[in-house]
Amino acid sequence: MFEFRLQRTAGLARAGVLSLPHGDVETPAFMPVGTHAVVRGLSANDVRRTGAQIILGNTYHLHLRPGEDVIHQMGGLNRFTTWDRPMLTDSGGFQVFSLHGLRRIAEHGVEFQSHIDGTSRVLTPEGAMGIQARLGADVAMAFDHVVPGQSSPEAACEGMERTLRWLDRCKARHLELAGQQDSGTGEQQALWPIIQGGIHDQLRMRSLEGTLERGPWTGIAIGGLSVGEPKPVMHRILEHLEPGLPREIPRYLMGVGFPADLLEGIARGVDLFDCVAATRNGRHGTAWLPAGRVNVKGAALKGSVEPLDPTCDCETCTTYPRGYLRHLFVVEDMLGLRLISIHNIRFLVRLGEQARAHILNATFDGWSRDWLREHYGGTT
Amino acid sequence: MFEFRLQRTAGLARAGVLSLPHGDVETPAFMPVGTHAVVRGLSANDVRRTGAQIILGNTYHLHLRPGEDVIHQMGGLNRFTTWDRPMLTDSGGFQVFSLHGLRRIAEHGVEFQSHIDGTSRVLTPEGAMGIQARLGADVAMAFDHVVPGQSSPEAACEGMERTLRWLDRCKARHLELAGQQDSGTGEQQALWPIIQGGIHDQLRMRSLEGTLERGPWTGIAIGGLSVGEPKPVMHRILEHLEPGLPREIPRYLMGVGFPADLLEGIARGVDLFDCVAATRNGRHGTAWLPAGRVNVKGAALKGSVEPLDPTCDCETCTTYPRGYLRHLFVVEDMLGLRLISIHNIRFLVRLGEQARAHILNATFDGWSRDWLREHYGGTT
Numbered sequence: 001m002f003e004f005r006l007q008r009t010a011g012l013a014r015a016g017v018l019s020l021p022h023g024d025v026e027t028p029a030f031m032p033v034g035t036h037a038v039v040r041g042l043s044a045n046d047v048r049r050t051g052a053q054i055i056l057g058n059t060y061h062l063h064l065r066p067g068e069d070v071i072h073q074m075g076g077l078n079r080f081t082t083w084d085r086p087m088l089t090d091s092g093g094f095q096v097f098s099l100h101g102l103r104r105i106a107e108h109g110v111e112f113q114s115h116i117d118g119t120s121r122v123l124t125p126e127g128a129m130g131i132q133a134r135l136g137a138d139v140a141m142a143f144d145h146v147v148p149g150q151s152s153p154e155a156a157c158e159g160m161e162r163t164l165r166w167l168d169r170c171k172a173r174h175l176e177l178a179g180q181q182d183s184g185t186g187e188q189q190a191l192w193p194i195i196q197g198g199i200h201d202q203l204r205m206r207s208l209e210g211t212l213e214r215g216p217w218t219g220i221a222i223g224g225l226s227v228g229e230p231k232p233v234m235h236r237i238l239e240h241l242e243p244g245l246p247r248e249i250p251r252y253l254m255g256v257g258f259p260a261d262l263l264e265g266i267a268r269g270v271d272l273f274d275c276v277a278a279t280r281n282g283r284h285g286t287a288w289l290p291a292g293r294v295n296v297k298g299a300a301l302k303g304s305v306e307p308l309d310p311t312c313d314c315e316t317c318t319t320y321p322r323g324y325l326r327h328l329f330v331v332e333d334m335l336g337l338r339l340i341s342i343h344n345i346r347f348l349v350r351l352g353e354q355a356r357a358h359i360l361n362a363t364f365d366g367w368s369r370d371w372l373r374e375h376y377g378g379t380t
Numbered sequence: 381m382f383e384f385r386l387q388r389t390a391g392l393a394r395a396g397v398l399s400l401p402h403g404d405v406e407t408p409a410f411m412p413v414g415t416h417a418v419v420r421g422l423s424a425n426d427v428r429r430t431g432a433q434i435i436l437g438n439t440y441h442l443h444l445r446p447g448e449d450v451i452h453q454m455g456g457l458n459r460f461t462t463w464d465r466p467m468l469t470d471s472g473g474f475q476v477f478s479l480h481g482l483r484r485i486a487e488h489g490v491e492f493q494s495h496i497d498g499t500s501r502v503l504t505p506e507g508a509m510g511i512q513a514r515l516g517a518d519v520a521m522a523f524d525h526v527v528p529g530q531s532s533p534e535a536a537c538e539g540m541e542r543t544l545r546w547l548d549r550c551k552a553r554h555l556e557l558a559g560q561q562d563s564g565t566g567e568q569q570a571l572w573p574i575i576q577g578g579i580h581d582q583l584r585m586r587s588l589e590g591t592l593e594r595g596p597w598t599g600i601a602i603g604g605l606s607v608g609e610p611k612p613v614m615h616r617i618l619e620h621l622e623p624g625l626p627r628e629i630p631r632y633l634m635g636v637g638f639p640a641d642l643l644e645g646i647a648r649g650v651d652l653f654d655c656v657a658a659t660r661n662g663r664h665g666t667a668w669l670p671a672g673r674v675n676v677k678g679a680a681l682k683g684s685v686e687p688l689d690p691t692c693d694c695e696t697c698t699t700y701p702r703g704y705l706r707h708l709f710v711v712e713d714m715l716g717l718r719l720i721s722i723h724n725i726r727f728l729v730r731l732g733e734q735a736r737a738h739i740l741n742a743t744f745d746g747w748s749r750d751w752l753r754e755h756y757g758g759t760t
Contacts, residue, residue, distance in 0.1 A: 036711040037704075043715055044699075066707045070683045074703050079685075082699055303450045305459075319424075319462055323454050324417075327446045331416040334714045335423055 002190045002218035004250050010364035012242055012269040015356045018219075018250050020086040020138040021188055022078060025053045027250060027271040028355050030257055030348035031088065032278065036061050037071070037081050039345070040279040041338045044083045049315055050346040051353065053085060054138075056274050059131050060092035060123070064116050068134035076136030087137035088274075091128045091170075093144040093194070094223070094255065105145070107162070125169040133177040133189060141221060142170040144194040149228030156198025159224075163196045164210040171214060192252065194223040199233050201240045208244050220245065221252040222270075226261070238268040245269065259288050259351055260375055263368045266355050278348055282341030285329045288348075291374055296340055301326040314346035315339075382570045382598035384630050390744040392622055392649040395736045398599070398630050400466040400518040401568055402458060405433045407630060407651040408735050410637055410728035411468065412658065415441050417451070417461050419725070420659040421718045424463045429695055430726040431733065433465060434518075436654050439511050440472035440503070444496050448514035456516030467517035468654075471508045471550075473524040473574075474603070474635065485525070487542070505549035513557040513569060521601060522550040524574040529608030536578025539604075543576045544590040551594060572632065574603040579613050581620045588624050600625065601632040602650075606641070618648035625649065639668050639731055640755055643748045646735050658728055662721030665709045668728075671754055676720055681706040694726035695719075 006016045018025040032039045032047060035058045039047050047055060057077050062068060071080045077087050096103055096110045103112035109124030125143040132140035143166050145159040174191040193211045197203030211220065222241065225234045238253070245251055250271040256262075257275025265273060281288070285296040289309050294301075296308070304322035312318075316325070316339040328336030354371075358364040386396045398405040412419045412427060415438045419427050427435060437457050442448060451460045457467050476483055476490045483492035489504030505523040512520035523546050525539040554571040573591045577583030591600065602621065605614045618633070625631050630651040636642075637655025645653060661668070665676040669689050674681075676688070684702035692698075696705070696719040708716030734751075738744040 036707070036713060038708060038711070038713045038715050041714045041718075043719070061711075065710055066682065066703070070703065070707075073683050074685050074701060080701070080704055080707075082701075082704070302446065303453055305454050321454060321460070321462075323446070323450065324460055324462070327416070327450075327460075328418060330445055331418070331441075333416060333418045334421045334717070335418050337714070338421075338718075339423070 001188055004218070004248060006247060008360050008362075010359045010362055011267065013266050013355070013359050013364050014269060014271055015359040016250065016271060018271075020054070020190075022084065022086040022138055023053070025086055025272075026356060027352075028262070028266045028359075029053055029272055029352045030262060030345075031056055031272060031274040032345050032349075033058075033274050033276045034081070034083075035276070036065070037077060039341075040283065041334065041341055042279075042345075044081060046315075046338070046342055047083065047345070048085075050342060051349045052345065055083060055085075055087055057087060057089045057135060057137060058092065058095065059089050059128055059135070060095035062089075062135060063092065063121075063123075063131050064114055068131045072134040072136065078136070086139075088139040089132045089135050089137040089141065090254075091132065091141040091143040091194075092123055093128070093141075094146050096123050097146040107165070109143075125166040126173040129170055129173040129177060129191070133174075137189065139190045139192055139219065140174070142167050142191060142193045144196055144223055146196065146224050146227070147198055149199065149224075149226075151198045153198070153200050153203065156196070156200050156203050160197040160203050160207045163194065164207065164214070167193050167211065167214055190218045192219040192221050193217055194221040194254065195241065196224045198224060199229045199237065201237065204237055204241055205244065208241055212244075212246070217249060219250045219252060219272075221254050223254045225253065226256045231261075231264075235264060235268065238265065238270065242269045257348060259348065260372055262348060262351050263355065263372055267364075267368060273348075273352075278344035279341045282344045283337045285336070285340060287340050288344050290371070292377055296322075296325050296336070297329045298326070308343055309347075312343060312346065312350070314343045316343040381568055384598070384628060386627060388740050388742075390739045390742055391647065393646050393735070393739050393744050394649060394651060395739040396630065396651060398651075400434070400570075402464065402466040402518055403433070405466055405652075406736060407732075408642070408646045408739075409433055409652055409732045410642060410725075411436055411652060411654040412725050412729075413438075413654050413656045414461070414463075415656070416445070417442055417457060419721075420663065421714065421721055422659075422725075424461060426695075426718070426722055427463065427725070428465075430722060431729045432725065435463060435465075435467055437467060437469045437515060437517060438472065438475065439469050439508055439515070440475035442469075442515060443472065443501075443503075443511050444494050448511045452514040452516065458516070466519075468519040469512045469515050469517040469521065470634075471512065471521040471523040471574075472503055473508070473521075474526050476503050477526040487545070489523075505546040506553040509550055509553040509557060509571070513554075517569065519570045519572055519599065520554070522547050522571060522573045524576055524603055526576065526604050526607070527578055529579065529604075529606075531578045533578070533580050533583065536576070536580050536583050540577040540583050540587045543574065544587065544594070547573050547591065547594055570598045572599040572601050573597055574601040574634065575621065576604045578604060579609045579617065581617065584617055584621055585624065588621055592624075592626070597629060599630045599632060599652075601634050603634045605633065606636045611641075611644075615644060615648065618645065618650065622649045637728060639728065640752055642728060642731050643735065643752055646739075647744075647748060653728075653732075658724035659721045662724045663717045665716070665720060667720050668724050670751070672757055676702075676705050676716070677709045678706070688723055689727075692723060692726065692730070694723050696723040
């Protein structure tokens with residue numbers, strides 16, 4: 001269990017298979033985000049039909065509503081959501097550190113005010129482990145101290161070092177909980193650590209080294225990117241970290257997932273991605289296409305009987321004419337948001353599938369270069 | 381085409397099969413409402429899975445957005461929506477007469493202000509026929525003058541008589557358009573008249589007689605009920621009209637469709653129903669159950685692993701635990717609205733199926749009495 005089988009590489013790009021309690025995940029792979037135990041507006045069947053192999057839940061949000069005890073009593077996240085494939089829960093670190101003015105950070109943990117009812121709560125490394133154990137996803141993430149993208153070396157260093165100290169506490173608590181797991185759902189859960197260090201190469205390397213010293217791990221995440229820093233900086237950090245990342249475990253780039261980001265990340269050795277952009281853009285009527293994007297509300301789609309993306313095999317593109325999708329946005333029917341979210345998720349899932357096929361075929365390099373050129377409209 | 385085969389009766393209740401260009405409709409049947417060419421929030425596949433055999437579109441709303449010409453160019457309502465089964469369009473009469481203060485009624489037609497952009501528009505009997513011909517549903521409804529449920533005999537008489545005069549004009553225009561149909565989609569469309577007359581038995585009978593004089597028709601509708609009058613009054617009018625309604629064509633009770641209304645209507649000889657209550661209640665978190673209704677947001681559902689309605693075979697009830705449905709409403713995810721709408725529609729569609737089976741089995745009377753008793757919680 002939690003074994004990662006690396007099948008083939010193409011440059012730094014990797015194709016592999018990750019075995020989790022609820023099934024295998026072929027990588028590279030995009031993981032849709034189900035913040036509140038639901039991928040916004042989509043049923044578990046909708047998500048299954050996109051080809052998604054694993055979805056996320058969020059510790060912070062699920063702790064507040066409905067609470068981890070409710071989900072545990074109902075048999076864990078998989079039974080709660082009826083999603084029977086692998087799941088991963090984020091630790092809540094990113095969320096509580098985003099609550100500006102509503103939180104106080106100390107070595108013990110983070111005190112914050114619930115954005116729902118204003119009640120005062122505390123999230124600690126131990127608490128985040130306890131909540132995630134009760135949620136019962138295949139993979140739990142360490143509780144980390146996230147700093148903004150443009151943080152000074154001092155602030156980034158503080159967050160990075162605290163993340164390492166907290167990792168010790170997460171690991172200790174995770175081991176304790178693992179010993180008690182027979183009385184719970186009986187299913188195993190992996191703990192994955194998160195590399196921090198802002199945009200500073202040296203801090204990132206120290207975070208990586210400190211993380212590996214605390215191992216072994218069955219997966220490793222890179223956090224605190226795509227939080228305001230320029231894209232080339234993110235690429236540089238990925239390139240800087242890559243030689244030090246263990247080959248034999250999957251690498252998960254957190255919160256990253258516009259189409260081009262997937263290919264840029266895969267080319268730099270990343271295996272797993274998650275991002276809310278697919279559903280957020282979908283709700284706003286922005287659909288991703290191989291040649292960029294389209295505003296589904298735009299007048300150009302009025303009356304069109306063409307599919308949204310003729311190259312796409314998703315439910316939306318194989319069923320509905322563009323003119324009908326536009327109409328749904330004009331009359332503000334929620335079916336429109338759902339259909340574009342389905343397309344955008346399928347778009348990213350399929351991009352992972354295509355990248356994987358090209359890695360296995362030793363054609364990744366040329367294909368991804370061509371793909372990015374078309375996507376950027378010839379400007380790259 | 382448009383043939384109605386009456387299979388069996390049980391008292392006044394009838395089981396039959398209506399043949400329409402896009403397929404057969406077994407009656408009694410509930411027809412979900414797709415006001416804007418979409419059953420609120422549901423995909424065509426969602427609606428198909430409820431067992432619905434025919435859905436509605438609305439002339440007023442589709443004339444405003446996207447306009448009948450757009451839909452006609454895209455191949456008609458069926459291709460526009462990807463719904464491949466029978467459809468019926470309401471004439472827009474009910475909508476324009478509901479625009480209090482925004483409309484001026486004359487013998488020629490109704491001048492009204494679009495609720496979308498405030499532009500001045502005119503809907504006439506001829507115009508309503510022209511729009512519906514371009515929308516291309518199997519059945520078009522006559523343009524009628526609807527009066528409120530508590531209208532005086534004078535007001536109800538005026539609306540009823542105007543509805544008859546307008547029926548002459550609708551029929552003439554419909555015949556003209558039928559002659560031109562070969563140049564259009566090539567599909568036939570039926571025109572069904574609407575009986576008006578408020579809550580006044582004599583006016584209702586005059587409306588029925590005047591309507592039949594202008595026939596023959598392949599179906600007949602009863603409009604202007606469930607618009608504020610007490611339920612017993614609606615039942616009385618149905619009973620009063622029934623002996624005069626032709627046996628050989630389907631009877632459609634417009635805008636009526638709470639669960640008990642279906643059984644009360646079927647028991648009084650009605651074959652077809654439509655109502656937005658299923659989806660409107662669904663959006664507000666009210667689910668229909670055999671024993672009444674349940675507020676899905678209620679605390680009683682928290683943590684429950686039971687299905688919403690253990691006797692129901694819909695996607696929602698066979699898939700999701702109550703506690704998850706409640707959670708979706710608490711976190712305001714639109715999936716919740718959709719899942720309850722699916723259940724409520726299936727509930728009414730299935731009620732039609734059950735009533736039909738009991739009529740064919742000669743067990744309708746006892747069954748419907750028991751069903752109503754359980755639904756009203758023993759108070760009926």
